[in-house]
Structure formats: C-alpha cells, structure tokens
Amino acid sequence: MAKLHVATTINGEPMEFLCDPGQSLLDALRGTLGLTGTKEGCGTGDCGACSITLDGRLVCSCLMLAAEAEGREIATIEGMAAGEDLHPLQQKFLEMAALQCGICTPGMLIAARNLLERNPDPTETEVRFWLAGNLCRCTGYDKIVRAVMETAEEMRGAAR
Amino acid sequence: MNVISNKWIGQRTIRPDGADKVTGRAAYGADTVMPGMIWARVLRSPHAHARILRIDTSKAEALPGVKAVMTAKDVVEFPLDKSVMLGIQDMRWMCRNVMAREKALFHGHPVAAVAATTEAIAAEACALIEVEYEVLPWVIEIEDAIKPDAPILHDFIKLDGKPSNIAGKLEHKLGDVDAGFAQADVVIEREFKTRPVHQGYIESHACLVSVSPDGKATIWSSSQGQFMVRAMSAYLTGIPQSDIRAIPAEIGGGFGGKTIIYLEPLALILARKSGRPVKMIMSREEVFRASGPTSGSMSKVKIGATKDGKIVAAQGTFYLQAGALPGSPIRGAAGCAFAPYDIPNVHSLGFDVVSNRSKVAAYRAPGAPIGAYAVECVVDEIAEALKMDPLELRLKNAAKQGTKAAHGPVYPRIGFVETIEAALAHPHYKAPLGKHQGRGVASGFWFNAGGESSAQVNVTEDGNVVVTTGHPDIGGSRASTANITAELLGIDYKRVSVLIGDTATIGYSNLTGGSRVTFASAMVVTQSTEKVITTLRERAAKIWKIDPEAVTWDDGEARPAGDNAGKFPALTLAEIAAKASETGGPIGAGVQLNTAGAEGGFATHVCDVEVDLDLGIVRVLRYTSFQDVGRAIHPSYVEGQMQGGAAQGIGWALSEEYIYDKKGRVDNASFLDYRMPVCSDLPMLDTVIIEVPNPKHPQGVRGVGEVPLVPPLAAVSNAVYNALGRRFYSLPMSPPRVLEVLEGA
Ligand code: FES
Ligand code: FES
Numbered sequence: 001m002a003k004l005h006v007a008t009t010i011n012g013e014p015m016e017f018l019c020d021p022g023q024s025l026l027d028a029l030r031g032t033l034g035l036t037g038t039k040e041g042c043g044t045g046d047c048g049a050c051s052i053t054l055d056g057r058l059v060c061s062c063l064m065l066a067a068e069a070e071g072r073e074i075a076t077i078e079g080m081a082a083g084e085d086l087h088p089l090q091q092k093f094l095e096m097a098a099l100q101c102g103i104c105t106p107g108m109l110i111a112a113r114n115l116l117e118r119n120p121d122p123t124e125t126e127v128r129f130w131l132a133g134n135l136c137r138c139t140g141y142d143k144i145v146r147a148v149m150e151t152a153e154e155m156r157g158a159a160r
Numbered sequence: 161m162n163v164i165s166n167k168w169i170g171q172r173t174i175r176p177d178g179a180d181k182v183t184g185r186a187a188y189g190a191d192t193v194m195p196g197m198i199w200a201r202v203l204r205s206p207h208a209h210a211r212i213l214r215i216d217t218s219k220a221e222a223l224p225g226v227k228a229v230m231t232a233k234d235v236v237e238f239p240l241d242k243s244v245m246l247g248i249q250d251m252r253w254m255c256r257n258v259m260a261r262e263k264a265l266f267h268g269h270p271v272a273a274v275a276a277t278t279e280a281i282a283a284e285a286c287a288l289i290e291v292e293y294e295v296l297p298w299v300i301e302i303e304d305a306i307k308p309d310a311p312i313l314h315d316f317i318k319l320d321g322k323p324s325n326i327a328g329k330l331e332h333k334l335g336d337v338d339a340g341f342a343q344a345d346v347v348i349e350r351e352f353k354t355r356p357v358h359q360g361y362i363e364s365h366a367c368l369v370s371v372s373p374d375g376k377a378t379i380w381s382s383s384q385g386q387f388m389v390r391a392m393s394a395y396l397t398g399i400p401q402s403d404i405r406a407i408p409a410e411i412g413g414g415f416g417g418k419t420i421i422y423l424e425p426l427a428l429i430l431a432r433k434s435g436r437p438v439k440m441i442m443s444r445e446e447v448f449r450a451s452g453p454t455s456g457s458m459s460k461v462k463i464g465a466t467k468d469g470k471i472v473a474a475q476g477t478f479y480l481q482a483g484a485l486p487g488s489p490i491r492g493a494a495g496c497a498f499a500p501y502d503i504p505n506v507h508s509l510g511f512d513v514v515s516n517r518s519k520v521a522a523y524r525a526p527g528a529p530i531g532a533y534a535v536e537c538v539v540d541e542i543a544e545a546l547k548m549d550p551l552e553l554r555l556k557n558a559a560k561q562g563t564k565a566a567h568g569p570v571y572p573r574i575g576f577v578e579t580i581e582a583a584l585a586h587p588h589y590k591a592p593l594g595k596h597q598g599r600g601v602a603s604g605f606w607f608n609a610g611g612e613s614s615a616q617v618n619v620t621e622d623g624n625v626v627v628t629t630g631h632p633d634i635g636g637s638r639a640s641t642a643n644i645t646a647e648l649l650g651i652d653y654k655r656v657s658v659l660i661g662d663t664a665t666i667g668y669s670n671l672t673g674g675s676r677v678t679f680a681s682a683m684v685v686t687q688s689t690e691k692v693i694t695t696l697r698e699r700a701a702k703i704w705k706i707d708p709e710a711v712t713w714d715d716g717e718a719r720p721a722g723d724n725a726g727k728f729p730a731l732t733l734a735e736i737a738a739k740a741s742e743t744g745g746p747i748g749a750g751v752q753l754n755t756a757g758a759e760g761g762f763a764t765h766v767c768d769v770e771v772d773l774d775l776g777i778v779r780v781l782r783y784t785s786f787q788d789v790g791r792a793i794h795p796s797y798v799e800g801q802m803q804g805g806a807a808q809g810i811g812w813a814l815s816e817e818y819i820y821d822k823k824g825r826v827d828n829a830s831f832l833d834y835r836m837p838v839c840s841d842l843p844m845l846d847t848v849i850i851e852v853p854n855p856k857h858p859q860g861v862r863g864v865g866e867v868p869l870v871p872p873l874a875a876v877s878n879a880v881y882n883a884l885g886r887r888f889y890s891l892p893m894s895p896p897r898v899l900e901v902l903e904g905a
Binding site for chain 1: 174179181183184187359364414415443805806807808830836839840844
C-alpha cells in the first residue's frame with residue numbers, strides 16, 4: 001500500500017511524515033514521529049488520553065486519520081512547556097498533586113488548557129463537564145478539578 | 161520511633177518524577193522502542209469453553225513478514241497435580257492463563273501468538289491460524305457454577321470426592337456463633353450480590369522484550385513489580401532469573417491488576433524464536449476480556465446484637481468468582497468482613513468458585529470490599545432496628561487495641577475508633593438533606609502488607625544523594641522516599657534524587673501492592689540513610705582525628721560533640737563527600753529487609769446521594785473519607801489514595817459491571833460500555849487524615865492505598881436506602897435496576 005505524504009505543523013514546527021491511509025494520527029504521533037507524550041488508553045475515543053488540539057480544537061487523536069493532519073496545526077503535550085518554564089497548569093498539577101500514575105495527565109492538561117483558552121473563568125461544573133471525556137482512574141478527579149480552577153484564577157490574576 | 165521534626169516529612173513536596181509526567185517525557189509500558197523491533201498479537205478463543213483439538217499455524221508462518229509463532233507448547237508446563245507458588249500465584253494456573261493448554265476456558269483466552277514486522281501483519285497471521293475446537297457447555301455466574309449439574313471446568317478439582325467448580329474454601333472461627341445468636345435481641349440475615357468489576361487502569365498492558373544471541377533477555381514493561389515480572393517470566397519460559405533483566409517502565413495505573421503478567425512470557429518466547437525485539441500492547445478490548453477483573457460475589461451475612469447495641473454474633477458466607485482458574489480473594493472477603501468490630505462469636509466462610517470468565521487479578525484490598533459491602537449493610541439494618549445512630553453503633557462495637565479478630569491477630573494500637581469519632585464530629589454528618597437525598601455510612605478494614613524491600617542510598621561526589629528502591633511508583637511514592645531521606649539527612653529535599661532500580665541494579669523487592677510500598681520502603685530507606693549518617697560521622701571523625709562517638713549529625717552537617725564541641729568547624733555533607741576518597745572511599749549503604757509490622761488499616765466513609773426518581777440515576781452529592789494512615793509522609797498522595805479509592809468504590813456501587821451475552825462472551829468490553837465514573841459524575845471527595853502512628857514503624861506509617869475501596873459500596877448503598885426507604889441487595893445500583901426496584905414497589 002502506498003504511503004501518503006503529510007505536511008503539517010506540530011507544536012509550531014513544520015513537520016513532514018509518511019503514513020498509511022488507515023493510520024490514526026495518534027499512531028503517527030507516537031510511532032512515526034516518536035512523540036510518545038500523547039497516550040493511548042483505548043483507541044476508540046472513550047478515554048481522552050490521546051487528546052491533542054487541531055487548529056485550536058480539542059480532539060481525540062485516535063479518532064483522526066494521520067492524513068487529516070495535512071496543512072493543520074497540531075498541539076501536543078510536548079509543546080506545552082516553554083523550555084524549562086512549565087505552563088501554569090503543569091506547575092499547578094505538580095503543586096497540587098493532580099496526578100498519581102500520570103497516564104491521563106498529558107490528555108488532561110491539553111484538555112484543560114483548551115478550556116481555559118475558551119473560558120478563563122469556568123465554574124466547577126463547567127470544568128467537570130469539559131473534562132468528562134478524559135478518564136482518570138487514580139485521582140477521583142478532585143485534585144485535577146481543583147488544580148484547573150486554581151490555575152484559572154491565577155491566570156486571570158496575572159492577566160489583570 | 162524517630163523524633164519527627166516535620167521539616168520534610170508531612171510536607172507537600174513536588175514529586176521527583178513530576179516534571180517528566182506533566183511534559184510527556186515519562187516512559188510508560190508502551191513508550192519504549194528498539195531498532196529492529198517487531199510486533200506481536202494474540203489469537204484468542206472465540207468460545208467461552210472449548211477443548212482445543214488441533215492448532216495448525218503453518219499458514220500463519222508462511223505469511224510474508226511473520227517472524228515467529230507460538231502456542232502453549234512453547235510455554236513451560238506445570239503439571240496439574242503439583243502446586244508451584246510464586247507469592248500468591250500458582251504457576252499451574254499462570255501457565256494456563258497466559259496460553260490456553262488443554263482447553264480454552266473463557267472467551268478471549270490466548271490460544272496462540274504471532275510476531276511480525278507490523279501489527280497489521282501479526283493480526284492477519286493470527287486470523288490464518290486454524291484451531292479446531294470442541295465447544296463445551298459453559299457457565300458464567302456463581303449460582304449456576306455451584307449447581308450440582310453445572311458444567312465442570314476442571315475434572316481434577318474435587319469437592320467431597322466429586323468434580324466441582326468450588327476450588328477452595330477458607331474458614332475463620334471465633335467463639336461460638338450459635339451461643340452468640342442465642343443472646344441476641346435482634347438478628348438480621350441478608351443475601352447480597354456484586355458483579356465483577358475491572359481495575360480500569362488507563363494504561364493497557366504493554367511490553368518490549370529483547371533476547372540477545374547469548375540468551376540474555378531484557379524486558380521493559382509496566383507492572384506492579386519488576387521482580388515479579390522476572391520470576392514469572394523465568395518460570396514460564398525456563399530462562400534462569402539471572403539471565404532476565406526486567407526494567408520497570410512508569411506504570412499507568414495498576415490497582416492490583418498488574419501484579420501478574422500476561423504478555424511478557426509470550427513476547428519473550430517470540431523474541432527468542434525470531435531473534436528480534438518484540439513489542440506487544442493489549443487493546444482495551446483485550447484488557448477487558450482477558451485481564452483482571454476482580455470477583456463477582458454472592459454472600460449471606462447474619463448479625464445478632466443485644467438491645468443496647470452490642471454485636472454478639474456474626475456469620476458470613478462469601479462465594480467469590482475466581483474466573484477460569486482457581487484463586488479468588490476469599491481471604492480478603494472472609495477475613496476482613498468482620499475485622500473492624502469486637503465481636504466475640506464469629507464464623508466467616510469463603511468459597512472460591514471457578515467459571516468461564518477471565519482469571520481474576522488483585523483489585524485494591526482484594527475481596528475486602530465484597531465482604532464489607534454485605535456486613536456494613538447489615539450493620540446499618542441492625543442500627544435501624546435498634547433505633548441507634550449507625551456511627552454510634554459502630555463506635556460501640558469498634559475494634560481497639562487488644563481486640564481479638566476472627567482472622568487471627570490481637571490488634572496493637574489501631575485508629576479505628578478515631579475514624580468514627582471524626583466522622584461523628586464532622587459537619588458533613590450533621591448537614592441537612594433535601595428531598596430524595598440520603599446519607600449512608602460504612603467502615604472498612606484491610607490487612608496491609610510488609611514483605612521484602614531493598615534500598616540503596618548513595619552520596620554523590622558533590623554531596624547530593626541518590627536513592628534507589630525496587631518498587632514501581634504508581635502514585636507518588638518517590639516523593640515519600642525523598643521526604644524521608646531529606647528529613648533524616650537534614651538536607652534540602654531537592655538534593656535527593658529517587659530512582660526505581662531494575663532487577664539487575666537493586667535487590668529483590670516485592671510487589672507494589674498490599675499497601676506496602678511507603679511502609680516498607682520507608683523502613684529500608686531509613687535504615688540505609690542511618691548507615692550513611694554513621695559513615696558520615698566516621699569520616700568527619702577521621703578528618704578531625706577524634707572518636708566517631710564524639711561526632712553528631714545535625715541539620716545536614718557533622719558537628720564535634722561532647723568534649724570536642726566547638727573545637728572544629730562543622731563539616732557539611734558536601735565537604736565530607738569531597739574528601740570521601742581520602743577518608744575511606746565511596747559513601748553509601750544498602751539495606752534489604754523482610755519488613756514486618758504493617759498493621760491493619762481502618763476507614764469510615766460518609767456519603768450523601770440524591771436519587772432521580774424518573775431516571776433512576778443516583779448521584780453522589782458529598783463524600784468524606786476518614787482514615788487512620790499512621791503517619792502521612794506526603795499528605796497530598798495520601799489524600800489521593802483516599803479519593804481514588806472512593807471514586808472506584810462509587811463506580812463499583814453505581815455503574816460498573818461486566819455484561820455477558822448468551823454465548824458467554826463479554827458484551828461491554830470498552831470504556832464506553834463499561835461505565836467508570838467520569839469527572840462530571842463525581843463531587844469533590846473530601847478527606848480527613850487521622851494519624852495514630854503505627855508503633856512498629858520508624859515514622860509511624862500504616863498502609864494507605866487499599867482501605868479506601870473497602871467502605872464505599874456499603875456507604876453508597878446505605879445512602880440510597882436512606883434516600884428511598886428501599887434497600888438494594890445487589891450492585892451496581894445502575895439506573896435500570898433503580899427503576900426496577902422503584903417500579904416494583
Ligand atoms: S486513546 Fe483516544 S480516546 Fe482513548
Ligand atoms: S493519574 Fe492515573 S489515570 Fe489519572
């Protein structure tokens with residue numbers, strides 16, 4: 001089967017890769033491109049571990065074809081920190097112990113950042129429903145929700 | 161016990177592995193690759209129960225890209241008549257679980273595996289393997305499996321001389337229950353059912369295995385114990401343990417489900433056959449069909465109490481599903497069920513029942529939630545019958561120091577009473593409830609475990625510290641290790657690095673399980689660090705040319721003491737480290753122990769629910785856990801354990817279950833259909849940490865991780881009763897069942 005050539009942007013960098021027509025974007029990211037920060041929990045769109053943003057929209061990369069990345073802007077966990085400077089959400093997740101095993105964390109962080117970009121002042125209910133597509137089996141979500149709310153507050157403070 | 165200065169112990173430090181985990185750098189089971197790596201897939205039985213008459217792999221082998229094929233004949237066989245134990249696992253069952261031998265025993269049971277240049281080719285080759293089956297009658301549920309005419313899974317399992325699906329029995333007796341019930345004014349007896357539930361770790365099982373031409377193997381995999389991976393792989397492949405190096409990947413959740421292995425021996429055999437590194441990852445569907453879950457159950461509990469609320473007798477019978485091969489956690493169910501209470505007459509009986517489901521694996525306090533569910537619901541009914549507050553009834557009967565438990569021990573100082581008192585005093589317990597809302601309480605006990613652990617503490621030449629332990633860190637245990645080391649050495653936490661060694665670089669360490677890691681690693685790390693401190697004092701003494709006894713270690717530096725006090729300027733860790741080679745060489749110490757003294761853990765939970773009468777949905781509105789943790793080395797990760805366990809218990813109580821179709825196949829093998837709580841299903845999960853130090857531990861630690869899953873099933877169930885005035889005797893209380901009960905009213 002002939003491979004397809006894809007030119008895309010990942011975390012601000014232009015990237016090119018070859019993929020099978022049926023290959024998922026998650027598989028291309030993790031396999032072909034070696035970006036294993038994005039996780040796979042199910043491959044069927046049910047856990048959110050593979051969350052990325054595509055042109056600023058939150059998507060499950062396991063439900064997208066790699067070929068669909070052509071000409072788009074992709075953001076993954078690997079691009080979330082700027083060098084040694086963690087994103088405020090990353091920092092808050094560490095301070096508030098919002099991760100235990102950490103396998104859901106990249107997806108949670110990507111989803112939470114996307115929420116705060118759209119809604120800098122979410123209610124607890126809004127956070128809970130926004131993150132309802134990201135399964136975490138370790139934390140019971142308590143510390144995750146608190147970390148997202150506190151980050152939002154701090155970021156609002158910093159923006160003032 | 162050490163004097164606790166609280167500089168680092170008890171602080172909410174940032175975990176040593178944290179930055180890697182929030183940036184995607186941390187390497188989990190599926191994240192490692194090797195040059196020349198190929199992929200393997202498993203062919204699984206399409207039948208719930210079938211004799212394997214013939215397997216023909218020739219077409220698969222002929223497919224271009226296929227590098228190796230294996231079946232049960234490549235796995236070391238352990239004869240059925242002789243048990244070979246590794247911990248609680250019997251290799252007779254493990255060798256048959258990783259690859260079906262005489263029979264396929266459940267839908268999804270591995271029958272063969274193929275390694276090929278791509279996963280797609282491996283899958284295609286699996287489909288080309290011809291297996292001739294003789295389909296046999298199957299049995300899924302306990303009530304069917306224990307019927308006299310049930311299809312028998314294993315002819316060699318006998319009860320009273322006849323083949324049976326009851327593979328084991330365990331009994332605890334204390335006092336005389338008949339005499340006890342005779343004294344009771346109120347006696348309540350009820351029957352309960354729970355469904356099997358999966359641990360639900362988000363990371364699927366995954367491994368990468370490489371075997372070099374000299375036969376030495378390296379395994380990268382995610383598990384709850386690299387030494388378990390090494391030992392089981394050795395048993396099942398015949399490779400000596402010294403030739404296997406098991407490297408622990410970061411683990412994406414286990415909850416007990418990764419205390420056994422599924423893929424590693426297959427990958428090892430395929431790697432050996434093909435000469436190529438082999439990678440395997442289970443799909444989520446495979447995880448649900450063929451790994452874990454914990455047992456479903458059928459129980460009967462009878463409790464008798466006097467008018468003034470003293471429980472005088474208790475009797476419990478617990479049937480637990482083992483899955484297709486023996487080994488359900490009857491010890492947890494029958495042993496923990498009545499353990500929170502001081503009851504003079506107890507009879508607790510557990511039965512291990514095989515049926516055509518995947519073999520169960522440990523799940524957080526294995527068996528204990530099942531026993532506690534039944535007992536704590538009956539205790540609730542007793543309280544109601546006596547018109548007593550359910551917490552007051554528990555308080556009146558609570559086990560304390562000196563209580564003799566039916567499962568054996570006489571308790572040392574424990575903190576169960578404190579959990580109940582804290583719950584009684586908490587504002588949650590007095591908060592008003594609205595319409596269709598209810599409050600439930602329940603308590604729980606878990607044994608906790610000690611066992612083997614190893615640690616190495618090394619001082620670097622620049623005066624910092626590297627600690628290596630042998631336990632995969634699932635929930636922040638590296639942070640606890642760093643807190644303890646920094647505390648004892650009197651240095652900044654940031655100067656301590658904590659690593660998890662592989663089987664070749666650190667001494668034997670038992671599983672990350674049994675709520676043992678912080679308990680046991682704190683012990684070996686404490687002893688190692690104390691040895692290092694002794695060395696540091698000796699080195700300072702040598703530099704000063706005084707007696708080591710005349711040197712103290714305070715605040716990260718050696719100070720001359722006694723007659724010499726003030727005679728020399730203090731020497732810091734860095735200064736001593738810099739002179740290490742002149743004063744005697746490298747500074748470091750390792751300790752290996754079989755740790756003991758992990759006393760039991762207790763918790764009491766309070767849960768508020770609201771029931772939607774139209775939709776049958778039960779929503780948890782408020783949840784507070786009270787737990788005696790001994791000493792919280794890192795409170796955030798202690799709370800995290802409490803919250804995670806509560807959430808899993810809420811899922812078990814309300815939504816999680818395995819659904820089988822008419823052919824004995826799992827019908828809901830996906831996260832969409834197997835319904836674990838999502839973020840919008842839960843409220844905040846409040847925690848109250850109670851610290852009654854464990855007298856047998858240097859920092860007072862008790863195990864924390866498993867108790868949190870013991871009370872929730874009953875706490876939620878009792879809350880639903882309080883809201884509706886109707887009791888449920890089976891889980892989950894999912895919307896269709898709630899509606900059924902409401903409509904049947
Ligand atoms: S891996 Fe994509 S949603 Fe689970
Ligand atoms: S931290 Fe383990 S799944 Fe979320």
